[in-house]
Amino acid sequence: MRKAIGIVVLAAIAAAGAGWVLTAPKRLPEARFTGMTGDPAAGERVFTAAGCASCHHAPDASGEDKLVLSGGQRFASDYGTFVAPNISPDPENGIGDWGLADFANAVMRGVSPSGQHLYPAFPYTAYAHMRDKDVVDLWAYLLTLPASETPSPPHEVGFPFNIRRGVGAWKLLYMSDDWVMSDVPDAQLERGRYLVEALAHCGECHTPRDGLGGLDTSAWLTGAPNPNGRGSIPGLTPDRLDWDAGSIAYYLESGFTPDYDSAGGHMVAVVENFAKLDPADREAVAAYLKALPAGGAMD
Incomplete structure (x- = not known):
């Protein structure tokens, strides 16, 4: 009986270890963007097409204030309410102290600079298909925008959805490099x-x-x-x-x-x-x- 229990415990430990490894954040190769230089003008077009300001400007912002990406808009869902963060160039409350690789990993892999999974309310499963040059250009443009000292509010997500490692399991199911429309003839x-x-x-x-x-x-x-x-x-x-x-x-x-x-x-x-x-x-x-x-x- 003790032997059987020991086998079960070892199997559980092995399964937990495998799950921990499989759900770990997966970063882009370190050298992927080495030597690339962004074009802010091209990045502005990417920024517009991707609708970055639409989610990340302050609630009720208008006109030029929509380019101040201080965050704060709330997005309700069945899993809780997600709050758009500050992605302005402010080094303390925004993303001004990130590097290009940090930004690319957030956008294309849903991984924060600290190594946490980001919630897929941020549509990185779509952005995973972005061309590298567009990511680099977008980063260059974001750095030209006004900085905001507004802290990012926390998401309002309860258990079990607040367990970030669980997002890694979700990614195994839903992150893919495949296009939905696989055949594009022109x-x-x-x-x-x-x-x-x-x-x-x-x-x-x-x-x-x-x-x-x-x-x-x-x-x-x-x-x-x-x-x-x-x-x-x-x-x-x-x-x-x-x-x-x-x-x-x-x-x-x-x-x-x-x-x-x-x-x-x-x-x-x-x-x-x-x-x-x-x-x-x-x-x-x-x-x-x-x-x-x-x-x-x-x-």
Whole structure:
């Protein structure tokens, strides 16, 4: 009996050890960005497409104050309320004392400079597809923005979701280098995929989630409940959004639908960002959405 108990205990210890190793934060290779120099002007375009200010400016900020990334906006979910942190260049309360590698690991791997898993309310599962040059350019641009001394408020997340190591297990299930739309036959669709699946992270709101909070990519962009519990977010697949490509591109520029309605909620910020991009980018997004299969399933 003692031998059997000993075997069980050893097996439990081995399983716990394996789980600890498997859920450890996985950083990018140390030398990946060595020698790369960012272009702030190009980084501004990445910043706009990625909607960084939309989440990280202070609540109710307007105009130029939206470039002060002091954080504080609250995002309710089934797992608690996440609060956007200060990502301004302030060295004490923002990210001004980070290096490029720290920033890249946060954006592309969801790992903080101290080695903690970041919560996936920060859409690093989408940003994981970003091109290295875009990450470097974005970092260069962020360093040109105003610093804010506002401390980052803590997230309001209870047990067991406040156990950061559990996010490592979540990443094993949902972090992937694979694109949802694997076949892009031309440059326009490739650009559209990059904007939708990576920079603009459209799937984060427009795709339903499973019981563990991961995106159900078999129903990609088919719509989802609003995380704050009020209403739903519409689907973007052709069977749910029957606008032609020109109407989609115009909506992303103006916020007006073919029925003369206008964007509301968080889409106001999305349109505000897309309106600043090149027309070709809006057309690429429209082409991507029109190329989606009905029902969202890619296979």
